[in-house]
Amino acid sequence: AQRVTQPEKLLSVFKGAPVELKCNYSYSGSPELFWYVQYSRQRLQLLLRHISRESIKGFTADLNKGETSFHLKKPFAQEEDSAMYYCALSGGDSSASKIIFGSGTRLSIRP
Amino acid sequence: DAGVIQSPRHEVTEMGQEVTLRCKPISGHDYLFWYRQTMMRGLELLIYFNNNVPIDDSGMPEDRFSAKMPNASFSTLKIQPSEPRDSAVYFCASSLSVAEQYFGPGTRLTVT
Numbered sequence: 001a002q003r004v005t006q007p008e009k010l011l012s013v014f015k016g017a018p019v020e021l022k023c024n025y026s027y028s029g030s031p032e033l034f035w036y037v038q039y040s041r042q043r044l045q046l047l048l049r050h051i052s053r054e055s056i057k058g059f060t061a062d063l064n065k066g067e068t069s070f071h072l073k074k075p076f077a078q079e080e081d082s083a084m085y086y087c088a089l090s091g092g093d094s095s096a097s098k099i100i101f102g103s104g105t106r107l108s109i110r111p
Numbered sequence: 112d113a114g115v116i117q118s119p120r121h122e123v124t125e126m127g128q129e130v131t132l133r134c135k136p137i138s139g140h141d142y143l144f145w146y147r148q149t150m151m152r153g154l155e156l157l158i159y160f161n162n163n164v165p166i167d168d169s170g171m172p173e174d175r176f177s178a179k180m181p182n183a184s185f186s187t188l189k190i191q192p193s194e195p196r197d198s199a200v201y202f203c204a205s206s207l208s209v210a211e212q213y214f215g216p217g218t219r220l221t222v223t
Binding site: 043045046049086098099100101102103 | 114115144146152153154155156159166167202204211212213214215216217
C-alpha cells in the first residue's frame with residue numbers, strides 16, 4: 001500500500017540551527033516524492049520535488065531508496081521557515097496516480 | 112490569473128443541513144482535486160477529476176459526500192446531511208499533471 005509517514009507533528013528549533021524534517025514512504029514501484037509547504041495565512045504550495053534536485057529557500061531533500069526516505073533539510077533555519085510541511089508521494093506515472101500526503105510537520109523556528 | 116478560487120471561505124452550519132463548497136480551477140488545468148484537512152488526520156484526498164470525469168473517489172468518507180464537475184471551470188463538493196465530525200478545512204487544487212498541484216485558499220467548515 002502507498003503510504004507517507006511524517007513521524008513528527010511538531011518540530012521546534014532555534015534560528016540558525018540545522019533542520020531536518022523526516023519523511024518515510026511505502027511504495028512498490030518508483031515513486032515521485034515532493035515537499036509541500038503552507039505558511040501562515042497562505043496557500044499550500046509546492047516547495048520541491050526529488051526529480052528536480054534543486055535547493056529551494058535553502059532546503060534540499062534527497063531520495064534514499066534503500067531507506068525509503070525523503071527527509072527535508074536546511075543547514076541554518078530562519079524565522080520565515082516557520083510553516084506546516086507536507087511530504088507527498090505520487091506513483092510517477094503521469095497518466096494515473098494521485099498524490100498521497102503525509103500528516104504534516106509543523107516547523108517552529110524560535111528566535 | 113487569480114489562482115484556484117474557492118467559496119465560501121468560511122461556512123458555519125447546523126448539523127443536518129446541506130453544505131455546498133465551490134471551486135474554480137486555474138484555466139487550462141485538466142486535473143481537479145478535493146482535500147480535507149484536520150488536525151488529527153492531516154491532508155486527505157477525497158476525490159479527483161481528470162477532464163471533468165471523476166477518476167478516484169475512494170477517499171470520499173461516505174454517501175453523505177458527493178462531488179461534481181459539470182464543466183472545466185467549476186466543481187462542487189456537497190455534504191448532505193452535515194455532521195459535526197465534518198468540521199475541517201476543505202481544499203480544492205488543480206494541475207496540469209498530477210505532480211504539481213495549485214491549491215486554493217480553502218473553506219473552513221464548522222458544523223455545530
